[in-house]
Amino acid sequence: MTATTFPGEPVSVPRARHWMLAALNTAGVPVPEERRAAALLLCSEAATNAVLHTGSAGTCFRVRLHAFPGRIRVEVEDGGGPTRPVLVTAAPADEHGRGLGLIDHYADEWGPRATGPGIYYVLTWDARSVTA
Numbered sequence: 040m041t042a043t044t045f046p047g048e049p050v051s052v053p054r055a056r057h058w059m060l061a062a063l064n065t066a067g068v069p070v071p072e073e074r075r076a077a078a079l080l081l082c083s084e085a086a087t088n089a090v091l092h093t094g095s096a097g098t099c100f101r102v103r104l105h106a107f108p109g110r111i112r113v114e115v116e117d118g119g120g121p122t123r124p125v126l127v128t129a130a131p132a133d134e135h136g137r138g139l140g141l142i143d144h145y146a147d148e149w150g151p152r153a154t155g156p157g158i159y160y161v162l163t164w165d166a167r168s169v170t171a
Contacts, residue, residue, distance in 0.1 A: 042103040047095035055086040066106035069169040077145040084138035085115035094118025109166030119156030
């Protein structure tokens, strides 16, 4: 497991994505390119939600990567909010409401963290089909 903390501000979203890329590159587990791309996109979405919709705004949020052959689990721990994360359907003109939809689409599993505020997502693949 590897983790780091970011300031709860918009500039931290690309920093979290770049950190995720570096963490995936050094995790010692080969990750297929399409799963790697999904991990980066979903990290951006979860970090954006932490900055815009939780008590992390102006404080901080934490990203954790757990990597195993054929599986990664990412947790974005945030400052919490008045409600738990809820999947909504955004109208075409809506400015918000698509982040969890992307997470729901690309992740094999996702939901609120069991041990505190934030979300987790899991991406899986056939570990036998990927070489280092």
